[in-house]
Amino acid sequence: MTQIHYFSEELPAMRDKKLLEYLESYLTDRRKQRFTDVLDRRTRHYTVAIEDIYQLHNTSAVLRSCDIFGIQDVHIIEDKYSDRIDSEIAMGAQKWVDIAKHSSAAECVRYVKSRGYQVVATTPHSDKCTLETFDINPRSCFFFGKEADGLSSEILDQADAFLTIPMHGFTESLNISVSAAIILQHMTSRLRKSVIDWRLTEAEKLDLRLDWCKRSIKSIEQIIERFEDSN
Numbered sequence: 001m002t003q004i005h006y007f008s009e010e011l012p013a014m015r016d017k018k019l020l021e022y023l024e025s026y027l028t029d030r031r032k033q034r035f036t037d038v039l040d041r042r043t044r045h046y047t048v049a050i051e052d053i054y055q056l057h058n059t060s061a062v063l064r065s066c067d068i069f070g071i072q073d074v075h076i077i078e079d080k081y082s083d084r085i086d087s088e089i090a091m092g093a094q095k096w097v098d099i100a101k102h103s104s105a106a107e108c109v110r111y112v113k114s115r116g117y118q119v120v121a122t123t124p125h126s127d128k129c130t131l132e133t134f135d136i137n138p139r140s141c142f143f144f145g146k147e148a149d150g151l152s153s154e155i156l157d158q159a160d161a162f163l164t165i166p167m168h169g170f171t172e173s174l175n176i177s178v179s180a181a182i183i184l185q186h187m188t189s190r191l192r193k194s195v196i197d198w199r200l201t202e203a204e205k206l207d208l209r210l211d212w213c214k215r216s217i218k219s220i221e222q223i224i225e226r227f228e229d230s231n
Contacts (some may be wrong), residue, residue, distance in 0.1 A: 006051060015231075022227050023220075035212055038096070039205045041070045045198040046187060047117060048180065049075040049143045051109055053150055053187070054230045060093075061177035062144065067093035072200070072208070075100045077108050095215050103194040105154045109113040117141040121151050121159035122183060124173045128162045135161075136194060142183060144176050 048066055050059055059076065066074050074097050091123055102108035109119055120140045129135075142163070145151030150173075165174065165182055174182070191198050200208070214220050 008227050012087045016206065018231065019224070019227055020206065020210045020213065023210070023217060023223070026217050026223065027213065031067075031216065038070075039200060039208060040198050041192075042175050042208070043070050043188070043191065043198045044072050044200060044204070045139055045191060045196065046071055046184075047073040047075065047111065047112065047141045048184070049077065049141050051077045051105055051108075051143060051145050051155065051175075052204065058175070060176045062180045063097060063099075064093040065177065065181040065184055067096050069181075069188045071097065071184060071188070073098045073100065075102060075108050077102050077105050096212065105152050109155060109158050112141040118160035119143060119155065119158055120161045120163050121156050122163050122165075122179060123150055123156070124164055124167065128164075130164060130166055131183065134163055134187070136187060137196060142180075142187075144180055197211075 048062065048071055054090055063074060066072075076099060078101055100111070102111065111120065116136045116139050118140050120134075120142050122142055122144055138160075140161070143151055143155050143159070145155070163183065165179060167174075173179075214224075217223060
């Protein structure tokens with residue numbers, strides 16, 4: 001499994017601050033301000049898990065929605081199909097969100113629960129919670145399933161909550177990427193209007209800012225080497 005790095009409330013090491021200051025000297029003021037603005041709206045109160053999506057453009061589109069709506073972490077379950085991210089559709093979103101890959105649904109469920117998330121199964125076949133009635137207070141991981149079959153019984157059996165999008169036509173389901181966009185837009189909008197402490201910590205912001213700098217600068221290895229030599 002490729003793990004997402006979570007950080008404590010402790011202040012980041014002074015060396016990381018110095019390295020960030022050094023790397024940011026290679027960025028424009030506009031880019032640095034953009035990082036600040038985006039990080040102020042990022043959250044780990046919610047995360048997303050995608051189970052065995054065959055169509056690569058669906059995975060890519062979900063990644064793009066996560067970036068757009070401020071979700072920092074995405075979990076991809078690769079039980080049958082290997083992860084294939086279509087960079088054209090993701091529009092670079094894979095650079096800005098943290099991706100963790102899991103070899104099975106059980107592994108993913110264990111991991112997110114160990115991080116304090118409840119498992120929320122998105123399904124058109126349950127009316128227990130709608131977008132309006134869902135309790136936004138618990139840290140939640142929204143699971144999205146296969147295009148044709150939906151989520152596996154393994155995830156449904158371990159779900160702590162179920163979430164459905166009300167539908168009023170003949171069609172009983174939405175494309176996964178459309179479902180994810182609707183749910184994330186609605187839930188993040190409700191979250192930002194609440195009194196819940198949903199923002200990243202200062203330590204998390206600094207670490208992500210450092211990571212984004214590294215992904216944005218050409219010849220980053222040589223530049224970091226020069227920093228190391230001068231310190």
